[in-house]
Amino acid sequence: MLKLDIFLSALANGLLTGAVYALIALGLTLIYGVLHIINFAHGATLTLAMFAVFVMHSAFKIDPYIAIFMLTPLFFGVGYLLQRLVINPASHGDDSNILLVTLGLSIIFENGLLAIFRSDTRSIDVPYGFDVIEVGNLFLSTPKVIAFVAAFAVAAALWLLLARTDTGKAIRAVAKEKTGAALCGMDVEHIYAVTFGLGTACLAIAACLLMPTFLVNPRIGNAFVLVAFTIVVLGGMGSIGGALAGGLIIGVVESLSGLYFGESLGQIGIFLIFLIVLLFRPTGLFGAKA
Amino acid sequence: MLEVRGLVAGYGGVPILRGVSLDVAPGAVYAVLGANGVGKTTLNRAISGLIPVSGGTITFEGERIDGLKPPAIVERGLIHVPEGRKIFPNMSVRENLELGSYRRAKPRRSANLEKVFATFPRLREREMQFAGTRSGGEQQMLAIGRGLMAEPKLLILDEPSLGLSPLLVEELFVLIARIAAEGLAVMLVEQNVVQSLELAAEASVLANGTVVLSGPAAELSRDPDLEKTYLGM
Numbered sequence: 001m002l003k004l005d006i007f008l009s010a011l012a013n014g015l016l017t018g019a020v021y022a023l024i025a026l027g028l029t030l031i032y033g034v035l036h037i038i039n040f041a042h043g044a045t046l047t048l049a050m051f052a053v054f055v056m057h058s059a060f061k062i063d064p065y066i067a068i069f070m071l072t073p074l075f076f077g078v079g080y081l082l083q084r085l086v087i088n089p090a091s092h093g094d095d096s097n098i099l100l101v102t103l104g105l106s107i108i109f110e111n112g113l114l115a116i117f118r119s120d121t122r123s124i125d126v127p128y129g130f131d132v133i134e135v136g137n138l139f140l141s142t143p144k145v146i147a148f149v150a151a152f153a154v155a156a157a158l159w160l161l162l163a164r165t166d167t168g169k170a171i172r173a174v175a176k177e178k179t180g181a182a183l184c185g186m187d188v189e190h191i192y193a194v195t196f197g198l199g200t201a202c203l204a205i206a207a208c209l210l211m212p213t214f215l216v217n218p219r220i221g222n223a224f225v226l227v228a229f230t231i232v233v234l235g236g237m238g239s240i241g242g243a244l245a246g247g248l249i250i251g252v253v254e255s256l257s258g259l260y261f262g263e264s265l266g267q268i269g270i271f272l273i274f275l276i277v278l279l280f281r282p283t284g285l286f287g288a289k290a
Numbered sequence: 291m292l293e294v295r296g297l298v299a300g301y302g303g304v305p306i307l308r309g310v311s312l313d314v315a316p317g318a319v320y321a322v323l324g325a326n327g328v329g330k331t332t333l334n335r336a337i338s339g340l341i342p343v344s345g346g347t348i349t350f351e352g353e354r355i356d357g358l359k360p361p362a363i364v365e366r367g368l369i370h371v372p373e374g375r376k377i378f379p380n381m382s383v384r385e386n387l388e389l390g391s392y393r394r395a396k397p398r399r400s401a402n403l404e405k406v407f408a409t410f411p412r413l414r415e416r417e418m419q420f421a422g423t424r425s426g427g428e429q430q431m432l433a434i435g436r437g438l439m440a441e442p443k444l445l446i447l448d449e450p451s452l453g454l455s456p457l458l459v460e461e462l463f464v465l466i467a468r469i470a471a472e473g474l475a476v477m478l479v480e481q482n483v484v485q486s487l488e489l490a491a492e493a494s495v496l497a498n499g500t501v502v503l504s505g506p507a508a509e510l511s512r513d514p515d516l517e518k519t520y521l522g523m
Binding site: 166169170172173175176177179180181182183184185186187 | 365371372376378379385390392393436
């Protein structure tokens with residue numbers, strides 16, 4: 001019976017962690033699906049957001065869950081302006097330039113943070129950090145349950161935005177047919193920037209949800225984004241449902257392979273699954289057939 | 291309503307249009323004819339702001355529009371239904387039409403949707419299907435319908451008959467005639483000379499990036515030079 005409990009608890013933990021992975025992957029897949037670029041600055045931007053949560057908490061005593069409502073619009077703006085004022089003008093419409101520009105941005109962010117905060121690992125201390133919710137024989141970390149619910153809420157809100165609003169429809173239109181979109185009067189560059197802003201805002205939310213139980217250092221974002229890339233490919237590039245399902249699967253796989261192979265080998269399972277999917281379903285689980 | 295004067299435009303510094311001038315009057319069909327590669331699509335792209343203009347002027351309802359971006363031109367009621375339709379394949383027929391009123395006529399979206407469905411009953415039957423799965427003829431009707439959703443003052447149709455069967459072309463031209471009969475100005479850019487001239491009040495023929503013939507459509511269709519010019523002889 002003990003074995004089953006451990007298994008279930010690893011499963012639950014995997015799902016909870018996976019939801020935050022999904023949120024990070026959501027931003028990545030949205031940007032990829034619409035702008036058709038891989039945003040190499042995604043990880044560094046997540047780190048930036050986590051440090052923003054850290055500073056707000058340690059300097060201004062603002063709770064991370066309150067910070068969501070400030071950092072989300074702030075990072076939307078940061079993403080919007082980055083795309084509009086830096087990435088778009090610097091890339092001159094060439095996709096390989098965009099890769100380099102986003103890579104360059106990630107180096108600037110990382111080293112900027114390194115210069116300010118040094119390479120120390122930091123965390124914040126919140127009173128509910130070690131709270132648990134008891135479900136049957138399982139003890140679930142309260143902040144992780146909150147993160148799980150919030151990640152799904154964000155995904156649902158994003159889906160509603162894309163399905164129901166004119167801006168969301170414009171995002172989907174621009175993703176597939178730029179010329180047609182421009183001739184309907186859509187400002188393609190504005191829509192691109194809005195999309196980049198939304199992807200970046202997802203990171204701000206993820207950072208606020210992570211910080212109560214996690215630590216931050218100037219390189220932390222990369223660990224998440226490597227996983228997020230896997231999720232995006234696994235779920236199907238550009239698919240929101242795919243990112244969500246992929247995130248949960250990856251979370252569970254990581255947690256279970258951590259349980260069976262040892263914590264430090266947890267990521268092996270992720271890449272095994274990743275390779276198997278690429279071999280047998282190269283468009284991802286939810287991707288359109290090419 | 292649309293005056294183009296000495297228009298020079300092209301791609302990457304290579305001019306395709308070398309001084310095009312034409313006048314489109316309100317409330318009638320104006321045909322722009324020409325063989326493949328004479329610059330018809332470039333002309334449309336320059337008028338709707340998709341490519342920059344390097345010389346000459348474009349005036350719409352008395353205001354210069356050369357140098358404006360596509361959204362600003364759409365806002366003024368100059369709507370371009372592009373060659374190749376450029377519909378949104380990943381979205382439903384209905385969503386495609388709704389986005390036609392993204393910039394203009396949004397408050398009257400549902401009324402205009404009914405009007406478009408009345409003009410193109412087949413679109414209503416396919417309302418919830420993905421636009422990308424529809425036939426060429428239905429996609430062309432969708433593209434025109436999407437243009438109509440913006441309540442155009444001038445509708446530019448670029449090669450609407452391209453890739454359609456003769457029967458469908460016939461049907462399409464009847465529909466275009468019906469739209470024009472309601473008083474909408476249409477600039478019909480076509481390779482299909484005979485049918486376009488039947489529909490048009492006036493027409494121009496493009497060759498090598500300039501207008502080589504223009505005048506009332508009835509006169510042009512009798513002009514012995516038409517065939518010669520058109521074939522580039």
